[in-house]
Amino acid sequence: MARQHAMNASAPDDRSGSRAVPRRASRNRRFGALLCGLLAVVLPGEGGRNLAAEVAAGAPLPADDGSELARPPTWTIPTRDEVESRLLAWIDATVAPEGRAAALEAWQNRAGGDLLDAVMAAIAAADPRCLPVLAIVPATPGVPPITAAALPPWVEDPATADFEREAVRLWLGRELVRQERYDDGLALLEGLEVADSIDPSALLFHTAACQHWLLRADDAVITLDRLLERADAIPVRYERVARLLRADMATLEDESLDHIARRMRDITRRLGLGRAGPGTRKVQDGVIESLDKLIAAIEEQQNQQSGGGGAPGSGKSGNGKPMDDSRIAGGQGPGEVTRRDLGDGEGWGNLPPHEREQALQQIGREFPPHYREAIEQYFKRLATGEPSP
Secondary structure, three states: OHHHHHHHHOOOOOOOOOOOHHHHHHHHHHHHHHHHHHHHHHOOOHHHHHHHHHHHOOOOOOOOOOHHHOOOOOOOOOOHHHHHHHHHHHHHHHOOHHHHHHHHHHHHHOOOOOHHHHHHHHHHHHOHHHHHHHOOOOOOOOOOOOOHHHOOHHHHOOOOOHHHHHHHHHHHHHHHHHOOOHHHHHHHHOOOOHHHOOOHHHHHHHHHHHHHHOOOHHHHHHHHHHHHHHOOOOOHHHHHHHHHHHHHHHHOOOOOHHHHHHHHHHHHHHHHOOOOOHHHHHHHHHHHHHHHHHHHHHHHHHHHHHOOOOOOOOOEOOOOOEOOOOOOOOOOOOOOOOOOOOOOOOOOOOOOHHHHHHHHHHHHHHOOHHHHHHHHHHHHHHHHOOOOO
């Protein structure tokens, strides 16, 4: 039942082949749009959008390695009726009589929508303290952003009921992930128990998305494997993207150019959010260190390929670098040059005015300013007869 409501809320399950072809095509287009949205969160840029389009068009997914079948599932998906029972128990135990009607109405008004959104709407209707939390989606001008370190105190207050606390943390963590605030989102989601969650598939998926972006590959694989234990019951969009993310993490090599590029992209994301603190500087220092190692490895490889001996007359030393100015190359040529007729006049170095101006313009475009200044001084000395220094 939970799976059916999740599909109605987001994307229909396209596993059935009993429907007409035009309807299936329309369903696939809607599914492709939703998949593009998810991949835009966890695989940024054109790569994620292109990959989503290919999958929605029927491109094969990474092969199923059977990891989700290696052991029985360790978690279950609660039905909507079970979530409703927990919500009603919370209302009866903690909500004042004047707030119960509003909470029930908010829940019933979202009967066909996203389960987590419906629970959050009911909680906010009964508890006005949730309104500042809701204000971050979309970001509201004048409302300071909420981070894991600056949650409203009541969320972590032991007096707050577990049902409300966990629902608010899960909903807020999901929304932070959608805003690419992966650090904050992961801090909220990692503290939640799958067994107690009202939407465990959303909890596992968005936790894995944070771990994937932050390049915690081992943790991401573990979380994705656990999500795929229920591959036949979770929303199709979660299942497909989870397989893509797992395949991506399995092939990522530490300290590779791809690994470095992803960390640089993460720095750009952090700076875009105004995060220039110690965490971002630590990532920057790590990128610089990795680049230094990569450059050193490339130079060492080039030195080994050079064989340690420069060819005679090549003008290069044995390590493949140009000869130093203070050293004489071992050339063995005859030392002859082509003779040019420079004329007998004293003004052989002078250029016509228009050609001189063209030369200065060309120098100004292709060389630093001090080159142009030096050439202009040269022409002035030629015009005045002043000897060159």
